[in-house]
Structure formats: structure tokens, C-alpha cells
Amino acid sequence: MLEVADLEVRYGAIRAVRGISLAAKRGELITLLGANGAGKSTTMMCIAGALKASAGSIRLAGEDVTSAGPETMVRKGLATVTETRDVFPDLTVSENLMLGSYIRRHDRVGVAEDRERMLALFPRLAERSAQPAGTLSGGEQQMLVIARAMMSRPKVLLLDEPSLGLAPAIVDQIFEMIGVLKRSGLTIVLVEQNIAKALDVADRAYVMRLGRIAASGTADEISAATDFNAVYLGG
Amino acid sequence: MTFALQFLIDVLSLGGAYALMALGLVIVYGILKLVNFAYGELIMVAGYTLFLVGGSGLPWLVMAAVAVLMAIVTGIFTDYVAFRPVRAKSVTAVLITSFAFSTLLQNAALLFISPRPRNVPLPAAFSQTVEIAGVITPVRNLITIAAAVVLLGVFAFLMRRTVLGIAMRAAATNFTMARMLGVPANLIISSAFAISGLLAGIVGILWIGRIGTVVPGIGNEPLLVAFIATVIGGMRSLGGAVLGGFLLAFIDTTLNYTLSQELLKFRDAFTFSLVILILLWRPEGLLKGPATGQRT
Numbered sequence: 177m178l179e180v181a182d183l184e185v186r187y188g189a190i191r192a193v194r195g196i197s198l199a200a201k202r203g204e205l206i207t208l209l210g211a212n213g214a215g216k217s218t219t220m221m222c223i224a225g226a227l228k229a230s231a232g233s234i235r236l237a238g239e240d241v242t243s244a245g246p247e248t249m250v251r252k253g254l255a256t257v258t259e260t261r262d263v264f265p266d267l268t269v270s271e272n273l274m275l276g277s278y279i280r281r282h283d284r285v286g287v288a289e290d291r292e293r294m295l296a297l298f299p300r301l302a303e304r305s306a307q308p309a310g311t312l313s314g315g316e317q318q319m320l321v322i323a324r325a326m327m328s329r330p331k332v333l334l335l336d337e338p339s340l341g342l343a344p345a346i347v348d349q350i351f352e353m354i355g356v357l358k359r360s361g362l363t364i365v366l367v368e369q370n371i372a373k374a375l376d377v378a379d380r381a382y383v384m385r386l387g388r389i390a391a392s393g394t395a396d397e398i399s400a401a402t403d404f405n406a407v408y409l410g411g
Numbered sequence: 412m413t414f415a416l417q418f419l420i421d422v423l424s425l426g427g428a429y430a431l432m433a434l435g436l437v438i439v440y441g442i443l444k445l446v447n448f449a450y451g452e453l454i455m456v457a458g459y460t461l462f463l464v465g466g467s468g469l470p471w472l473v474m475a476a477v478a479v480l481m482a483i484v485t486g487i488f489t490d491y492v493a494f495r496p497v498r499a500k501s502v503t504a505v506l507i508t509s510f511a512f513s514t515l516l517q518n519a520a521l522l523f524i525s526p527r528p529r530n531v532p533l534p535a536a537f538s539q540t541v542e543i544a545g546v547i548t549p550v551r552n553l554i555t556i557a558a559a560v561v562l563l564g565v566f567a568f569l570m571r572r573t574v575l576g577i578a579m580r581a582a583a584t585n586f587t588m589a590r591m592l593g594v595p596a597n598l599i600i601s602s603a604f605a606i607s608g609l610l611a612g613i614v615g616i617l618w619i620g621r622i623g624t625v626v627p628g629i630g631n632e633p634l635l636v637a638f639i640a641t642v643i644g645g646m647r648s649l650g651g652a653v654l655g656g657f658l659l660a661f662i663d664t665t666l667n668y669t670l671s672q673e674l675l676k677f678r679d680a681f682t683f684s685l686v687i688l689i690l691l692w693r694p695e696g697l698l699k700g701p702a703t704g705q706r707t
Binding site: 224225226245246247249250251255256258262264265266267271274275276278279281324328 | 574577578580581584585587588589590591592593594595596
């Protein structure tokens with residue numbers, strides 16, 4: 177479904193990531209692990225089309241999308257939830273969800289159905305649908321950005337640090353939702369600091385270090401073989 | 412009572428014009444985080460278009476519509492020639508290209524039309540006065556108030572109730588995220604320039620209607636007014652721009668009423684001193700927009 181080969185992203189003269197190759201099959205959940213600054217979010221933003229790749233290629237459902245912009249990527253079926261939990265703070269929860277369905281806004285019936293489905297999945301959002309998104313708690317904002325991303329009916333979902341800064345009970349809830357989405361057949365790329373949780377839901381994992389892929393394998397192989405203290409503490 | 416009504420009409424008509432000018436500037440600033448310095452020239456274009464179609468014998472409203480249309484087209488054109496080619500590369504470059512485009516348009520008017528004021532056709536209503544409850548006021552003031560009410564209403568509806576408007580507000584807070592939801596960047600930016608042109612065109616005709624003539628530098632004062640109003644109101648907030656416009660008009664009108672004849676020459680100095688005080692008190696402007704700062 178998603179194939180990334182030899183990807184390189186530069187910020188000016190600095191190569192932030194290089195030689196990144198990863199792949200997710202239809203319905204698979206892969207996770208990208210690594211310390212802060214390892215290049216996980218850069219990789220995600222590049223796949224989403226928000227950063228230009230200086231080398232390498234990205235293929236989505238067999239089609240080359242390396243140079244596609246973010247608007248094109250979402251049309252091709254790839255939705256992104258960014259690490260910075262980018263709700264539009266002065267728009268209401270409903271308006272945020274509506275923008276999530278921007279690319280299929282003429283399919284009124286389908287959009288209304290999806291909206292109901294998302295509000296059923298995240299009842300907290302239903303209660304707050306008329307409230308500005310900026311007034312939601314961190315956990316609710318995270319639910320909103322995931323629901324908003326799903327409104328485009330993506331084939332692939334990029335999830336960048338969905339548990340960042342959230343209380344453990346909320347994290348459990350979020351991961352439960354991720355499980356539900358995965359079982360619905362969605363292909364998911366998950367970046368996480370919470371290694372145990374991530375490996376728990378993931379089929380396969382990639383470990384990034386200093387802008388490169390340091391290890392990859394099934395979730396079980398990675399959790400057995402990788403010294404995460406070394407990965408995260410730079411030992 | 413008569414005095415209060417007189418004052419109110421003056422503040423509302425000047426404030427309505429200022430608010431529309433400010434809104435036209437801030438709609439583009441909100442999305443691109445860049446000031447369009449060629450904004451005043453949209454007003455100039457509307458004025459000269461009105462002058463050029465003046466002899467055509469068309470009904471005045473048709474001529475005015477053509478003038479507004481030209482301002483819209485010029486607005487969109489500004490995006491294509493001054494912003495789009497350098498937008499992604501450098502802020503400085505865009506500042507310079509928008510200045511350059513402004514200078515180019517003004518000089519084109521100097522060269523091809525005239526440095527001297529040109530009369531524009533105006534309907535008789537613009538020079539008539541009317542008496543309301545003992546107050547004699549120019550009809551154009553009432554037209555300006557009505558136009559401001561209608562345009563602000565339409566604008567509020569557009570931004571709150573339509574998909575395009577909501578997408579534009581989203582793009583103003585986080586352009587990249589809006590694009591990641593599939594909102595096309597170029598559509599949003601062109602729409603912002605078109606709305607900017609529409610507001611400039613209409614306010615331009617009302618503005619020129621006060622004096623009846625157009626000169627190449629006609630847009631300089633509206634640009635300055637718009638800029639100050641948005642700075643007072645808060646650069647990131649559409650409501651702030653409107654508030655800033657009315658506040659600036661309130662200050663100007665109050666000074667007009669209270670300053671003695673000798674001091675009135677220095678009205679702008681008083682106005683700007685007050686603006687400085689407001690900014691010392693609220694450096695971010697009166698209304699804070701949603702928290703963002705990233706440029707696109």
C-alpha cells in the first residue's frame with residue numbers, strides 16, 4: 177500500500193533523514209520508533225507531502241507520489257495526524273470535522289454517515305460539537321484530529337505521536353481507537369514514544385537513529401532484539 | 412442630541428470605510444502572513460477604471476461594477492506576479508516584489524494617464540445632502556454606512572457559513588494543516604486576493620466619492636489607514652481589523668471636533684501618538700487572533 181525507498185530530506189544543507197526505506201501492506205500497522213531528533217516526524221511530514229524529498233521515492237497503492245503536495249496526498253488516500261495536534265482552535269469541533277471531509281464535500285450523504293460514525297467512536301466530541309476546538313482538553317483534541325483525518329476516508333493513516341503529553345487513561349483510550357481503526361482494514365503508520373504500547377498494536381516496527389533506519393522487523397523481533405535504552409538514551 | 416447624531420454618523424461612515432480597508436488588507440495577511448503593499452493600488456485601479464469608463468454612457472452602477480471587477484482582477488493578478496513566484500522562497504523578496512508592483516502601477520498611472528487629478532463620474536446622490544432629525548449630512552456618508560453594514564454582513568456570512576470561508580479561516584491559523592486536509596493552497600490564496608480586491612474596489616469608489624477625483628497616489632492613505640487599523644486591532648484577527656478601523660475613525664473624528672483650527676493641521680500627529688499609546692498598552696493589538704505564527 178505504502179512503499180518508501182531510500183528517502184532523503186534536507187533542511188538546507190543538513191540531511192535530516194537519509195536512506196529511509198519502509199513499507200506497509202494493506203491493513204498493516206507499522207510503527208516508527210526512535211529518540212527525539214531521530215527523524216521520525218520529518219519522515220512522516222515528507223510522506224504527507226508537506227516536506228520535499230531531496231532523494232528517494234514514495235509510492236502509494238503502486239503510484240509514484242514522491243513530488244505530490246499535501247493536497248494531492250490526501251486526495252490519493254493518505255491522511256495525516258501531526259505531532260503538534262493541529263486542531264483549528266477558533267473553529268468548532270463540527271467545522272474541524274467538516275474540513276476533514278473537504279475533498280469529498282459533495283458526497284453529503286457519505287460525509288454525514290462518516291460524521292455519525294466518528295461521533296459514535298468518540299462520544300466526547302459529540303458532546304462538544306459546537307465548541308471551539310481550542311477549548312478542548314489535550315486528549316479531546318487528539319481524538320478530534322484523528323476523527324478529522326478519518327473524515328477523508330483514507331486508505332493510509334499517518335499518526336505522529338498520538339499519546340504525546342496525555343494522561344495514561346486517555347492514552348489507553350486512544351490506543352483502543354487505533355486498534356478499532358486497524359481492524360477496519362486501514363493501513364496505519366504510527367510514530368510513538370510509548371514503545372510498549374506501539375509494539376503492542378504494531379505488526380512490524382522500524383527503529384530510527386540519527387536520521388537512518390537502524391533496525392526493522394516484526395514487532396516481536398524488535399521488542400526482543402532491541403535495546404531501547406540505547407535507542408532512546410543514545411547509549 | 413443633534414451633535415451626538417452628527418458625531419455618530421461621522422464616526423460610522425468614516426469607520427465603515429476604514430474597517431473595509433483594513434479587512435481587505437488583513438484577509439491576505441491572515442493567510443500569507445505577508446502585507447500586500449500594493450493594496451492601495453487596488454483602490455487606484457478602481458478609481459481610474461471609473462474615470463476611463465466615464466465617457467461610455469453606461470448606467471453608473473454598471474460602471475462602478477466594472478471598476479470593482481478591475482480591482483478584483485488586479486488583486487488576483489498581484490498574487491500571480493508579485494507573490495506566487497517568490498512566495499515559497501523568501502519573505503524579503505515578497506515584500507520587495509509587492510512594493511515594486513505598487514510602484515509600477517502608480518507610475519503606469521502617472522505615465523499613461525496623468526499626474527493631475529482626473530474627475531470620475533459619480534451619481535448625483537454623492538453630492539447631495541439630507542437632513543435627519545436636524546442634522547445635515549452628505550448622502551454619501553449614509554451610502555458608506557449602508558455599504559459597510561452590507562459588506563461586513565456578507566463577509567461574516569461567507570467566513571462563518573460557507574465551506575470556502577471556513578477553509579480560509581483554517582488556512583489563516585495553520586496553512587500546512589489545511590493543505591494536509593486537501594484544501595488547495597492556491598484556491599485559498601487567490602480567493603483571499605479576490606476578496607481583498609472586492610473590498611478595495613468598493614471602498615475605493617466610496618473613498619474617491621468624497622473628493623470626486625483620482626490621482627496616482629490615491630491609494631497611499633487607505634493603505635496607511637488599513638495598516639494602522641489592523642495593527643491596533645490585532646494583525647491576526649478579522650474582527651480586530653474591523654474594530655481597529657472604527658476605533659481609528661473614532662479618534663480621527665473626535666480630534667476633528669475638538670482640536671482648534673491651528674492644531675487641526677497636526678491631527679495625524681495626535682492620532683499616531685494615540686496609536687503608539689495603544690500599542691504600548693496592548694502590543695499584540697486589541698483582539699488576539701488564534702495562536703499561530705507560522706508563515707507558509
